[in-house]
Amino acid sequence: MSKTFMVVAETRDGKLRQVSLEALQAAELAKEDGDQVTAVLLGYELEGPAEELARCFQGRVLVVDHPDLKSYLAETYISALSQVLSSITPDLVLFGHTTVGRDLAPQVASRLQAGQISDVTAIENSGGDIIYTRPVYAGKAFEKKRLIGGSGIITLRPNNITPAGPASSPAEIAAFDYTPASSLRSVIKDVVRKATGKIDLTEAKVVISGGRGVKSAEGFKPLEDLAEVLHGAVGASRGACDAGYCDYALQIGQTGKVVTPEIYIACGISGAIQHLAGMSQSRVIIAINKDPEAPIFKVADYGIVGDLFEVVPLLTQEFKQALA
Amino acid sequence: MNIYVILKQTFDTEEKIVIQNGEILDDGVKYIINPYDEYAVEEALRLKEQHGGTVIVVSVGPDRTAEALRTALAMGADEAVLISDPSIRTDESGIAALLASYFGSQSYDLILGGYFSVDNGAGQVAVRLAQLLDIPHASAIVKLDVSGGQAVAVRDAEGDSETVEISLPALFTAQQGLNEPRYPSLPGIMKAKKKPFQQLGLNELGIDAESIVSKTERIELFNPPERKAGIILQGGLAEQAAELVRLLKTEAKVL
Structure with a gap:
């Protein structure tokens, strides 16, 4: 019997998020001939992202475009998605493991009385049985899981599956007629876009992280310069956050965020086990530390023993030349 | 104001994970209150200090979880409830159902929890619970103000902040940066021993194990390849x- 896969796609700053294309690809990995894929896009002024999404797979894009959905609010988004779910009965619903996906997926799971596997990093189809790999203890261990009966909800960690590329024939785009939610018990009062234009830490291809060795808030400046050259994001260790050098939003580790970029550059980070859990799945790890005995060197592919305030500006120069 | 905190006991974040025969070894492991749930406990205590009321901490877990609940009592919570039963073998959907059945007979204004647990890290239980109780929620909050049946919460949304106003009763999950949790004081530890501590099994909740079966199953558990x-x-x-x-x-x- 053919199955229906639903990918709940997301935009940020008016652009389609890459993790949504990765979720589409995850659906491709899980599906078999004859299975249907529907992508749902919720938000406001979605024409551009809907077209981009449609180019990347064969199936259908359902667009729920409404001013009420301009910013994420749990109640309005679940109301919109529930309306969609009353017209489609998907076997599998896939979300990005983003702030929105992490909040929306368990609401859907609860309403559908379904199982959910969160933060999936790999998918394999083993003779129709779909197996999901996910980290536990922030990546100190991994588990393989299945949804009993095969149906349920998945959230997919960004940066782990190749995004879906252009399809031979694009998906059709259909507008979904959304009835605004009535009797809401919550309302958005204000949205402060501090991160506009910045690359999200969990989606960044390059992460430059600072530890206690950056010594102050100003100490992050050379790291930011390097991040700009590499189109990367700046992160931090718990030590740097606890010392007040930066916002907790930057923290990488078992508390904080788990990142899996192509290049991870740890600057002035000793490498406590709780930090290593958050970054050791990065493809290439570079460590810069004054202390040659720092544990971070044990997991680094390349190490430079030296003062980050000397090394980082030199690296910025070198990368600038290499990428020119 | 009746403030409830749902919390989980986890391994200390400095613990290594050793796997033997497909299970994680827990010999000699140091346990803590899940750090995100600790922010929730602290926030509940601060709200009580401001507005008065009662703070009740609730957990689902094995008997050793009592220690985490006692720590929360020592921090200043008033009562603890441990839902524990050898026949509980379930996943996030079942845990949320158990909690929902407990809360079904309670009168609550606020339920606080952590954004996710540092062990399983799925971040489902609290949001599922809000759905089951049909109350609004806001996740990953870094600020919370309550007055006259309304709460104003600031959420962390990947570096952006979103301010949400919510009518109570409501559920909130705590993100890092919400507060700085206090340490239990010595008098706090002494007082904790005399505070009400209720243990509930499936019978007391009127739930049969069949109704909370797991909807997911683990096939394999492994350590990632060690980096050289x-x-x-x-x-x-x-x-x-x-x-x-x-x-x-x-x-x-x-x-």
Whole structure:
């Protein structure tokens, strides 16, 4: 019997998020001939992202475009998605493991009385049985899981599956007629876009992280310069956050965020086990530390023993030349 | 105001994870209150200090979880409830159902929890619970103000902040940065021993194990391949910087 896969796609700053294309690809990995894929896009002024999404797979894009959905609010988004779910009965619903996906997926799971596997990093189809790999203890261990009966909800960690590329024939785009939610018990009062234009830490291809060795808030400046050259994001260790050098939003580790970029550059980070859990799945790890005995060197592919305030500006120069 | 905190006991974040026969070894492991749930406990205590009321901490877990609940009592919570039963073998959907059945007979204004647990890290139980109780919620909050049946919460949304106003009763999950949890004081620890501590099994909740079966199953558990130390570059710092960029291009092929 053919199955229906639903990918709940997301935009940020008016652009389609890459993790949504990765979720589409995850659906491709899980599906078999004859299975249907529907992508749902919720938000406001979605024409551009809907077209981009449609180019990347064969199936259908359902667009729920409404001013009420301009910013994420749990109640309005679940109301919109529930309306969609009353017209489609998907076997599998896939979300990005983003702030929105992490909040929306368990609401859907609860309403559908379904199982959910969160933060999936790999998918394999083993003779129709779909197996999901996910980290536990922030990546100190991994588990393989299945949804009993095969149906349920998945959230997919960004940066782990190749995004879906252009399809031979694009998906059709259909507008979904959304009835605004009535009797809401919550309302958005204000949205402060501090991160506009910045690359999200969990989606960044390059992460430059600072530890206690950056010594102050100003100490992050050379790291930011390097991040700009590499189109990367700046992160931090718990030590740097606890010392007040930066916002907790930057923290990488078992508390904080788990990142899996192509290049991870740890600057002035000793490498406590709780930090290593958050970054050791990065493809290439570079460590810069004054202390040659720092544990971070044990997991680094390349190490430079030296003062980050000397090394980082030199690296910025070198990368600038290499990428020119 | 009746403030409830749902919390989980987890391994200390400095613990290594050792797997034997498909299970994680817990010999000699140090346990803590899940750090995100600790922010929730602290926030509940601060709200009580401001507005008065009662703070009740609730957990689902094995008997050892009592220790985490006692820590919360020592921090200042008034009562603890441990839902524990050898026949509880379930996943997030079942845990949320158990909690929902407990809360079904309670009168609550606020339920606080952590954004996710540092062990399983799925971040489902609290949001599922809000759905089952049909109350509004806001997740990953970094600020919470309550007055007259309304709460104003600031959420962390990947670096942006969103301010949400919510009518009570409501559920909130705590993100890092919400507060700085207090340590239990010695008098607090002494007082904790005399505070009400209720243990509930499936019978007391009127639930049969069948109705909370797991909807997911684990097939395999493994440690990731261990990373090997690579090379420490040599020479002057400028040379090392140039060499690193060259290696990233030619050897690692990431540029």
